[in-house]
Amino acid sequence: MKNITIHRPKESFNKNFSYKILVGNRILTELKNGEEKIIEIPDENESIKAKIQWCGSEKMELRNLSESDRIIVNGNKFLNKILLFSGSILPIIGLMMFSYGLISKNLGTGIIVLFVIGIIGTLTIGKNKWLRLKKE
Numbered sequence: 001m002k003n004i005t006i007h008r009p010k011e012s013f014n015k016n017f018s019y020k021i022l023v024g025n026r027i028l029t030e031l032k033n034g035e036e037k038i039i040e041i042p043d044e045n046e047s048i049k050a051k052i053q054w055c056g057s058e059k060m061e062l063r064n065l066s067e068s069d070r071i072i073v074n075g076n077k078f079l080n081k082i083l084l085f086s087g088s089i090l091p092i093i094g095l096m097m098f099s100y101g102l103i104s105k106n107l108g109t110g111i112i113v114l115f116v117i118g119i120i121g122t123l124t125i126g127k128n129k130w131l132r133l134k135k136e
Contacts, residue, residue, distance in 0.1 A: 001040045001041065001042060002040070002041050002062075002065065002066070002067050003038055003039070003040050003041075003067060004038070004039060004041060004065055004067070004069050004070070004071060005036060005037070005038050005039075005069075005070040005071070006021060006029070006031060006036065006037050006038075006039055006070075006071045006073060007035075007036040007070060007071070007072050007073070008031040008032070008033065008034065008035055008036070008072075008073045008074065009034065009072065009074055010033055010034040011033060011074060011075055012081075013075055013077075013080045013081045013084075014033070014052060014075050014080055015033040016033075017052050017053065018030040018031060018032045018033075018052075019031045019050045019051065019052050019073055019131060020050070020051045020052070021039070021048065021049075021050055021051075021073070022048070022049045022050075022051055023041060023042065023046055023047070023048050023062070024044075024046040024047070028041070028048075031050075031073060041062055041065070042062070044062065045061075045062070045063055046062055047059035047060060047061050047062060048060050048062055048065075048071070048133070049133070050073045050131045050133055051131070052075075052130065052131060054127065055123075055127045055128070055130035055131070056127070056128055056130065056131055057073070057128060057129075057130070057131035057132055057133045058128050058129070058133070060133045060135070064135075065135070069135055069136070070135075070136040071133055071134070071135055071136070072132075072133075072134045072136055073131060073132070073133055074131070074132055074134075075130065075131055075132070076129055076130055076131065076132060079122070079126065079129060079130050080130060083122065086115075086119070089115060090112065090115065093108050093111055093112055093115075094108075094112075096108065097109075
């Protein structure tokens with residue numbers, strides 16, 4: 001068994017959620033905002049992964065880690081912070097279509113459909129990019 005240090009820096013986003021650290025399919029521990037833990041990992045050929053709600057990080061192989069390694073777990077700033085503001089686009093497009101008549105209803109509907117497809121694609125294809133594991 002190896003001991004490694006896992007650190008989660010303080011973040012302004014996701015601060016109320018803890019990140020679950022998984023080895024294989026087993027939850028090893030949970031990290032709160034700004035927390036650091038020394039954990040014991042098995043010497044198996046498995047992978048380590050961080051998870052938050054339905055999203056997570058990509059896997060990191062345990063065989064690539066040594067006893068003195070430190071793993072930093074942090075959130076992807078673009079997906080966690082900036083993408084949240086994209087939800088304000090829908091009401092703006094609605095106002096431009098219905099209240100002010102600046103764009104036609106067909107064009108506005110097309111923009112909304114493309115926007116929703118983009119959000120669904122980000123949540124499904126990019127779901128393992130919301131968190132990052134970095135070896136230090």
